[in-house]
Amino acid sequence: MRKIIRDRAVVEDTWLHLDDEQPVPERGDVTVSWQRWQKEAELLRNRDGGRIGVRINGDVPVDHLSDELCRLPLLVLEFPAFKDGRCYSHARLLRCRHRYSGELRATGDVLRDQIGYMERVGINAFEVRQDRDVDDAMRAFDEFSVDYQGMGPGAFPLAARRAAAQG
Amino acid sequence: MYQYDSHDQTLIEERVAQFRDQTRRYLAGELSEDEFRPLRLQNGLYIQRFAPMLRVSIPYGMLSSDQLRMLGHIARKYDRDYGHFSTRQNIQYNWPALESVPDILADLAKVQMHAIQTSGNCIRNVTSDHLAGINPDEVADPRPYCEMIRQWATLHPEFAYLPRKFKIAVSGGPRDRAATQVHDIGLQLVRDDTGEIGFRVLVGGGLGRTPIIGEVIREFIPERDLLSYLEAILRVYNLLGRRDNIYKARIKILVRSMGAEKFREAVDREWSEIRDDPRLVRKPADFERLRTFFAPPNYAEGTDSGVSERAQAENPAFARWFRHNTVAHKHPGYRAVHISLKSLHRAPGDMTSSQMQAVADLADRYSYGEIRVSHKQNLLLADVPMDALPELWTRLSELDLATPNIGTLNDMICCPGLDFCSLANAGSIDVAADITARFQDLDYLYDLGDIRLNLSGCMNGCGHHSVGHIGVLGVDKKGQEFYQITLGGSSAEDASLGDRVGPAVSKDQVADTIEAIIHTYTETREGDEGFLDTYRRVGMEPFKERVYA
Numbered sequence: 001m002r003k004i005i006r007d008r009a010v011v012e013d014t015w016l017h018l019d020d021e022q023p024v025p026e027r028g029d030v031t032v033s034w035q036r037w038q039k040e041a042e043l044l045r046n047r048d049g050g051r052i053g054v055r056i057n058g059d060v061p062v063d064h065l066s067d068e069l070c071r072l073p074l075l076v077l078e079f080p081a082f083k084d085g086r087c088y089s090h091a092r093l094l095r096c097r098h099r100y101s102g103e104l105r106a107t108g109d110v111l112r113d114q115i116g117y118m119e120r121v122g123i124n125a126f127e128v129r130q131d132r133d134v135d136d137a138m139r140a141f142d143e144f145s146v147d148y149q150g151m152g153p154g155a156f157p158l159a160a161r162r163a164a165a166q167g
Numbered sequence: 168m169y170q171y172d173s174h175d176q177t178l179i180e181e182r183v184a185q186f187r188d189q190t191r192r193y194l195a196g197e198l199s200e201d202e203f204r205p206l207r208l209q210n211g212l213y214i215q216r217f218a219p220m221l222r223v224s225i226p227y228g229m230l231s232s233d234q235l236r237m238l239g240h241i242a243r244k245y246d247r248d249y250g251h252f253s254t255r256q257n258i259q260y261n262w263p264a265l266e267s268v269p270d271i272l273a274d275l276a277k278v279q280m281h282a283i284q285t286s287g288n289c290i291r292n293v294t295s296d297h298l299a300g301i302n303p304d305e306v307a308d309p310r311p312y313c314e315m316i317r318q319w320a321t322l323h324p325e326f327a328y329l330p331r332k333f334k335i336a337v338s339g340g341p342r343d344r345a346a347t348q349v350h351d352i353g354l355q356l357v358r359d360d361t362g363e364i365g366f367r368v369l370v371g372g373g374l375g376r377t378p379i380i381g382e383v384i385r386e387f388i389p390e391r392d393l394l395s396y397l398e399a400i401l402r403v404y405n406l407l408g409r410r411d412n413i414y415k416a417r418i419k420i421l422v423r424s425m426g427a428e429k430f431r432e433a434v435d436r437e438w439s440e441i442r443d444d445p446r447l448v449r450k451p452a453d454f455e456r457l458r459t460f461f462a463p464p465n466y467a468e469g470t471d472s473g474v475s476e477r478a479q480a481e482n483p484a485f486a487r488w489f490r491h492n493t494v495a496h497k498h499p500g501y502r503a504v505h506i507s508l509k510s511l512h513r514a515p516g517d518m519t520s521s522q523m524q525a526v527a528d529l530a531d532r533y534s535y536g537e538i539r540v541s542h543k544q545n546l547l548l549a550d551v552p553m554d555a556l557p558e559l560w561t562r563l564s565e566l567d568l569a570t571p572n573i574g575t576l577n578d579m580i581c582c583p584g585l586d587f588c589s590l591a592n593a594g595s596i597d598v599a600a601d602i603t604a605r606f607q608d609l610d611y612l613y614d615l616g617d618i619r620l621n622l623s624g625c626m627n628g629c630g631h632h633s634v635g636h637i638g639v640l641g642v643d644k645k646g647q648e649f650y651q652i653t654l655g656g657s658s659a660e661d662a663s664l665g666d667r668v669g670p671a672v673s674k675d676q677v678a679d680t681i682e683a684i685i686h687t688y689t690e691t692r693e694g695d696e697g698f699l700d701t702y703r704r705v706g707m708e709p710f711k712e713r714v715y716a
Binding site for chain 2: 143148
């Protein structure tokens with residue numbers, strides 16, 4: 001089974017990622033593309049052999065996703081190339097606008113040097129590109145202890161400064 | 168000026184460590200060329216014709232004397248003893264070794280400097296008016312807002328991989344010395360009817376191969392909401408900007424294809440959702456805190472005992488310099504002093520390490536230890552007592568930094584061109600030198616008045632040729648360097664794009680062509696009418712006839 005990072009730990013990926021022609025197995029957790037979800041949502045939501053996740057790319061109008069989709073346990077954001085930054089905005093819209101609280105996972109051209117940014121927009125799981133070392137990618141989380149936007153786990157300078165100014 | 172606290176300092180030190188490791192992994196073959204490129208670009212590092220080029224950020228052009236000393240130290244230790252100040256108020260080093268860049272960044276961090284986001288498809292250095300805080304015509308000092316934007320944009324996780332680079336400029340009022348109309352976002356400080364401070368917001372301006380004047384999409388955004396509004400614009404651009412064609416990826420193309428009105432609606436929809444996000448809302452106390460960093464120095468009284476006036480009467484050279492290279496100041500008894508980086512002996516915008524050291528000392532002595540960089544590639548000492556001017560002039564003259572040519576034809580904006588840049592089609596530095604040599608008679612130059620001549624070595628337009636009163640653009644014609652001349656551009660509040668005079672001319676004809684244009688101007692102007700006004704009145708025809716006669 002493939003190793004991925006979830007919540008800053010290396011774990012095995014137990015999900016099966018189906019392409020659009022692949023039959024849905026009776027048992028097990030599966031992800032499907034957003035296009036397939038559009039067509040087969042009825043069928044998929046009535047399946048009781050496992051959980052469903054949906055894969056979203058930069059073209060998907062995330063602003064208009066259904067409430068049902070935003071309650072799924074896994075949404076996967078596809079980065080066809082690490083330079084395609086659209087899914088950073090998707091991640092923020094999902095977390096902030098749709099209040100999505102399930103697993104938000106990056107797949108595709110996912111590399112150590114972008115993981116820090118990805119985590120700060122709300123992505124919490126990473127399928128590191130397969131020719132790269134997952135353990136090496138874990139070091140991305142130690143690089144910064146502060147940020148200016150208040151989106152990281154570190155201290156939020158503005159709040160800290162306001163507090164300091166008041167104290 | 169702004170002083171880092173422990174958060175700011177920690178961030179840039181962690182950034183240096185991160186880049187040191189990235190460079191190590193690249194040199195060890197663990198990162199491919201393609202993977203390393205955006206990482207090094209977002210730390211200011213280009214690979215150029217002969218060597219890497221490192222662009223160091225000078226936020227909105229403000230430097231302390233210690234910072235300028237460090238820039239000189241870096242030029243001497245890691246480069247060939249000089250640096251080049253750019254139109255975006257930054258400094259570029261043309262010869263650093265890739266392996267030494269992490270050490271350079273570590274040295275910069277010691278004086279609260281960095282090269283973060285000076286290149287790459289991200290939000291770049293915020294630029295502003297070099298006369299901020301000291302000129303009488305501004306609505307408010309733009310620098311506290313620039314610093315707020317700098318912090319918001321620095322390592323913003325959502326906007327590190329935009330479709331293309333993104334530049335923001337802020338002007339303190341209606342007089343525009345920051346070229347806000349030709350930036351991706353231009354912000355102009357304004358007051359509404361109730362006296363509240365806010366911003367007029369322009370989007371979609373830019374130079375390069377498709378020069379466009381930005382469009383106003385908001386007449387007034389309160390200061391409280393500035394960051395949420397910027398974030399809304401950036402999000403719309405990040406999601407909708409083209410990524411399939413590098414030449415159509417700037418926000419100006421998106422705004423043009425959607426239309427400004429549709430674009431504004433999309434931004435407003437987004438903005439209505441995030442407007443009250445506590446991470447983006449700024450309170451009066453936040454501005455108060457930022458403003459304290461830019462408070463005026465403790466100006467002295469009795470700084471104008473007539474020394475400077477007497478020196479002007481006695482010494483015509485000093486009088487020339489005073490008239491052309493110094494600027495009126497809000498506070499009586501003080502002037503702002505331009506340090507001309509347009510000498511016959513160096514490329515426009517270049518400065519040697521010993522000049523940097525010396526100017527740092529002069530700033531400590533005469534101008535409260537601060538130096539500014541203007542987008543016209545000169546430096547400025549903002550707060551000089553009148554009585555100190557003759558002495559300062561003598562010092563600057565010894566350093567070859569007092570050429571009395573600010574605002575004249577010889578005060579050219581000029582990119583590094585074919586001599587350094589891998590994008591360039593033609594040389595620009597040697598053409599600038601030809602033109603400078605041609606117009607050496609100072610009285611003649613002064614008689615011509617303010618003329619903005621801008622020169623770029625290729626259509627990417629780093630030398631702002633499209634907004635020069637006279638623009639010179641280098642093009643390649645079958646392996647030969649040719650130059651297209653344009654007239655009538657401006658990046659000020661009356662912004663306009665230049666019109667092409669006609670077919671491009673060869674390199675050895677550029678100075679002749681400029682001379683022909685200047686003669687046409689002096690013969691057609693009415694009274695003391697400026698070049699731009701004359702051109703706008705009479706149009707292209709008389710110029711064209713003369714040039715191609």
